[in-house]
């Protein structure tokens with residue numbers, strides 16, 4: 001399938017916050033309670049449309065466990081977007097956000113768009129982090145914010161798509177040199193060439209690597 | 212050139228036998244010549260130009276197991292043939308020779324017999340002059356196969372080479388004085404050798420001389436120039452000069468030597484099949500009819516020595532062996548092309564296999580298992596058992612019993628009674644450990660953050676472990692509770708290591724097989740004795756594994772290694788999951804259990820899982836390099852191999868790689884790399900130890 005752009009996303013956050021469930025909800029539109037915990041990384045992909053342009057999201061779902069961090073850090077490279085997820089029913093997953101952010105800032109490119117997601121908002125009765133706290137943290141660190149539920153699918157589409165919209169806008173504004181793939185963006189058919197130009201999008205090959 | 216005589220041959224049965232044999236053979240030789248089919252061969256065109264006795268091979272890694280025989284060069288018309296015929300076993304007079312040949316059957320002898328190989332089929336000869344021990348030669352055929360090293364117990368290497376040189380075009384490699392190239396310079400020698408990662412081991416002149424006697428002047432010219440070491444004629448000369456002491460090159464040469472073992476595997480395959488056919492009654496005992504040169508050349512020479520060694524069972528050239536050779540060559544060419552040129556058709560290479568490993572056997576069943584046990588339940592020959600499981604795995608119904616031995620929970624030499632007693636003691640031990648966390652009251656837990664965290668983590672993970680398997684599916688499945696109990700108990704048994712993700716993946720199949728809580732726990736403990744360091748918080752265990760893996764790939768596939776280096780993939784993180792949970796998620800449940808029991812035998816190496824990694828990577832090398840995969844693409848590609856890996860093929864490839872790498876492979880793996888066991892460190896390659904100085 002051809003796309004105008006391909007964006008690389010990573011999903012990060014503590015173990016058990018629901019990263020894999022969010023991905024599955026987004027790609028397969030279902031809540032799968034019996035999937036396995038993530039070791040290393042898993043992949044998902046989906047096409048979306050922004051501004052009438054087909055955009056392919058290639059999503060890296062990383063393992064959340066602390067001791068895997070030295071490995072998972074290597075996955076940040078070249079991501080255009082990140083979903084930073086915590087679990088609103090577990091305070092410690094919120095407390096760890098700063099250290100996740102630090103990792104992201106250190107190992108991802110500076111222009112990466114980060115979306116903060118307070119997941120499991122279907123479990124409001126067990127809430128341990130208020131919506132305001134989430135908003136506040138996002139504001140302080142310049143992140144987009146949303147509460148979501150992988151179980152009910154609330155805000156899941158929105159989270160992935162508004163991240164993409166933000167990235168798309170940055171491209172329009174010329175923030176990225178899209179011909180430089182370290183920004184996690186590949187130009188396919190119909191995408192605009194980057195400022196350095198010189199590339200028509202005819203080399204589009206879903207999943208192929210053309211450089 | 213020294214020919215150390217460390218071995219007094221006068222008391223050697225082989226030697227005694229050889230004296231007899233020699234006379235017999237000389238007689239039968241003439242008989243053969245006149246009595247043979249006749250007609251198409253000149254009956255008296257054969258002339259023996261070289262004879263050497265007590266030329267010996269060591270078919271196993273044990274120096275004590277050897278087969279001695281006579282090496283000859285026979286001129287027949289314009290053609291020169293090499294033969295090596297093992298002496299007939301003198302069962303009645305082996306008494307004084309303690310260990311020699313005791314384990315080698317008549318069949319083994321036949322397997323290795325070299326019958327009239329035209330010297331034109333020989334590609335190169337490598338001479339080895341160890342400081343201690345006998346000189347030996349490794350003869351590599353054009354097909355890429357190599358004979359096992361021929362040890363010259365009575366000396367004679369120099370004469371052998373000198374004789375050869377009188378008859379064929381023999382040139383010393385400009386790069387390595389111990390490599391002698393035979394024959395046609397235009398053949399794909401350099402290509403194939405470079406595929407053994409021997410880019411500089413053999414350098415050949417650009418000369419288009421043919422190996423006919425007519426052009427001997429030119430040949431002499433060449434060999435002289437290469438002999439003086441100036442290398443001036445070689446187009447590669449400049450580079451060679453600087454690389455003489457390149458350790459990587461030495462390694463590569465040793466890899467070449469290991470390839471001589473490959474022949475053995477190919478042959479064992481043939482025998483295996485042959486045996487099957489015989490069992491089916493196809494081959495009766497009409498062996499003479501079947502006798503043909505093993506090398507399957509088409510030269511009907513009349514020099515077939517089958518009749519000079521009566522009673523031997525001849526090895527029928529098996530079409531499969533040709534296939535083996537052919538595939539092997541394909542593989543080499545593929546490797547070379549990848550290294551040197553653009554890939555032409557990567558799809559075709561994907562299908563190719565390193566088929567040198569032995570064919571997989573059917574799994575060990577309960578009847579056969581019983582034969583490994585004595586009346587009291589001891590396993591007398593644990594090595595054969597482990598070997599058997601290495602090649603075939605286990606039928607599911609005996610896993611429950613045998614895994615306990617493989618994992619080291621049960622001692623091989625324990626009796627039924629001892630094991631029964633142990634089980635009851637261990638059960639009590641388990642209950643004690645379990646009660647430690649069970650006795651923590653909710654109030655106490657509130658003040659015990661570490662415990663709460665661990666418990667929470669484990670409870671989150673057991674419901675995310677193999678829930679699609681019926682054994683663990685559904686709500687409130689009691690087996691999920693068992694997983695939790697065992698993991699929590701383990702985190703008290705080994706508080707420092709505690710719980711780490713991946714452990715539940717390792718425990719799940721064990722519980723599935725053992726069913727019993729306490730026994731599963733202790734088997735898991737044994738497994739963690741080996742794999743525990745992989746779960747260290749600082750990941751040092753995993754890093755040392757991945758480091759060892761990179762060294763192995765460097766040894767066994769340097770172009771691929773270079774590719775990874777150039778593409779920033781040297782951290783091998785894409786193999787992280789493979790190694791951490793031992794391919795648990797790469798195969799279906801049954802296949803995964805099969806692989807695990809094979810790994811646990813520690814038969815060829817306790818790090819066999821790393822060779823499995825290399826085998827899979829090598830299998831896809833053409834695609835990886837051909838498509839110029841970067842780190843991201845590679846990671847995704849490797850992830851998506853899950854469920855698409857052929858286990859049997861992979862195991863055979865890994866076996867071949869492990870054998871090829873030999874102790875150089877072992878040297879790639881830093882001591883203490885997980886899966887290493889403190890117990891039973893046996894020397895797998897004492898032969899090489901002695902000679903590869």
Ligand SMILES: Nc1nc2c(ncn2[C@@H]2O[C@H](COP(=O)(O)OP(=O)(O)OP(=O)(O)O)[C@@H](O)[C@H]2O)c(=O)[nH]1
Nearest residue numbers: 015016017018019020021038063064120149150151
């Ligand atoms: N109620 C509810 N439960 C959820 C939601 N999302 C995930 N879960 C549950 O939370 C648990 C963890 O979800 P995962 O998606 O596996 O968590 P993860 O972040 O991928 O964890 P790691 O792979 O270990 O890093 C699962 O058992 C899910 O059933 C949600 O939105 N609502």
Ligand SMILES: [Mg+2]
Nearest residue numbers: 019020037038
């Ligand atoms: Mg996950």
